[in-house]
Amino acid sequence: MSDDIQQQYDALALLSGGLDSILAVKVVQEQGLRVKCLHFVTPFFGKPREVNRWESMYGLDIAVVDVSDDFVSMMRGRPAHGYGKVLNPCVDCKILMMRRTRALLQEYGARFIISGEVVGQRPMSQRRDTLNVIRRDAEVRDILVRPLCALRLDPTEAEERGWIDRSRLLSISGRGRKEQMALAEHYRLPEIPTPAGGCKLAEKENARRYWPVLSRLPDPQARDFKLANVGRQYWAANRWLTVGRNKADNEGLRKLARKGDLVFKVCGFPGPVAVGRQIDDDPWTPEEVAHAASFVASFSPRAVRSGELVQVELSCAGSSGQLTVMPSRQPGPEWAENQWLAVREEIKADARKLYDE
Structure with missing residues (x-):
């Protein structure tokens, strides 16, 4: 030097x-x-x-x-x-x-x-x-x-x-x-x-977004927490779906989507972009993908009001196609947003487990 x-x-x-x-x-x-x-x-x-x-x-x-x-x-x-x-x-x-x-x-x-x-x-x-x-x-x-x-x-x-x-x-x-x-x-x-x-870690609203990423993904990375900062966060067991709330979210989600992610977008109606983050050794089943597409379509009011089957564009790993689904939040896995009180108890239980070990 x-x-x-x-x-x-x-x-x-x-x-x-x-x-x-x-x-x-x-x-x-x-x-x-x-x-x-x-x-x-x-x-x-x-x-x-x-x-x-x-x-x-x-x-x-x-x-x-x-x-x-x-x-x-x-x-x-x-x-x-x-x-x-x-x-x-x-x-x-x-x-x-x-x-x-x-x-x-x-x-x-x-x-x-x-x-x-x-x-x-x-x-x-x-x-x-x-x-x-x-x-x-x-x-x-x-x-x-x-x-x-x-x-x-x-x-x-x-x-x-x-x-x-x-x-x-x-x-x-x-x-x-x-x-x-x-x-x-x-x-x-x-x-x-x-x-x-x-x-953001000091805020309950954000902690409930981050804890599932930290506790359910086998090897969470920085890019996963960046995704958790955007849109609405839904989980069904270890399946994670992020749904955009507005144009800025939709643009952000497209940028944050990585190669193996499932990217959903309703065709022919205004609606959100959504990203399903797949774990490399645990890909989603076709049934889970279809249920997620139906769930995403349910966030398009016009698609719901049509009362008809709609097309949802699905992109993954450089390829794309379309799924025909009915906009609905049922049947299939119960996608849910994590609530702070439940997350707080999980954090406490995790801390007790580490202390006991």
């Missing part, structure tokens, strides 16, 4: 796009230090389309880092530190991002890491003991600086070695926002972003 690359940045910052992460960068930049911000994305969080706007608005230097595969792998194996109130593995998520940031230090020629965490702000991931667990398990104990609350924590090697001036760091704690708002005014931020959040 050349000297030019080694001297490119002083620190790497985890940047969610929330207020705290932006302020943490500003506190460090105010010391004349060069910061490269890393914005992590997965199917569950991240706003890569906002990066250019953030760079211009806040004077930041940002790189997008996609950790989808690593994140889904962690979810498949179940997070070592468990979930929050919904399906959010906040502690393991932060450890994963810290580890990836540590691995990128040499690439960017940086010496330490900064994050916008505040002691006591979040009940699961920002308790003092949890903050210590994160820096221990991510192996960043000596190089992780939390500028907003550093004075409430023990000095790190980065501070003791003078890479950053500890006396100019802050001692914010708790869930209040008064000090952050004052800082935002001090730095004249043109727009006050949300405190952070934005993780």
Whole structure:
């Protein structure tokens, strides 16, 4: 590595796009230090389309880092530190991002890491003991600086070695926002972003979409969770059908369909696109395909009102054909959307099973 690359940045910052992460960068930049911000994305969080706007608005230097595969792998194996109130593995998520940031230090020629965490702000991931667990398990104990609350924590090697001036760091704690708002005014931020959040795994509506993917597919991948983000999600045992709700969904589903998927579209009537995700070693039977086509057709009001058999175009693996069906949600498998209360009990049972093992 050349000297030019080694001297490119002083620190790497985890940047969610929330207020705290932006302020943490500003506190460090105010010391004349060069910061490269890393914005992590997965199917569950991240706003890569906002990066250019953030760079211009806040004077930041940002790189997008996609950790989808690593994140889904962690979810498949179940997070070592468990979930929050919904399906959010906040502690393991932060450890994963810290580890990836540590691995990128040499690439960017940086010496330490900064994050916008505040002691006591979040009940699961920002308790003092949890903050210590994160820096221990991510192996960043000596190089992780939390500028907003550093004075409430023990000095790190980065501070003791003078890479950053500890006396100019802050001692914010708790869930209040008064000090952050004052800082935002001090730095004249043109727009006050949300405190952070934005993780779909923390929302019940999304958790009920994701849990069946995680628990019923034999080897769920990032692309499966991307599909779960779109349209209506229906399951019949381990058969999964996604039905578009509008034009945007329909276009999105066509893009997300992979080679082995079944893609349905009613012919001659306005209606949704639907994707049936097949498992390679467990293809759908002809009867299941026909029932799914009938179910999809039932989402076309005009097709239903016709009272007649309709044609449904079926595409799979580069070939296509048509099925003649009656629009109906019966007979056949009982396609159903998973409800949060039932999903919550499944998540709890899964956690108990892992604990017993």
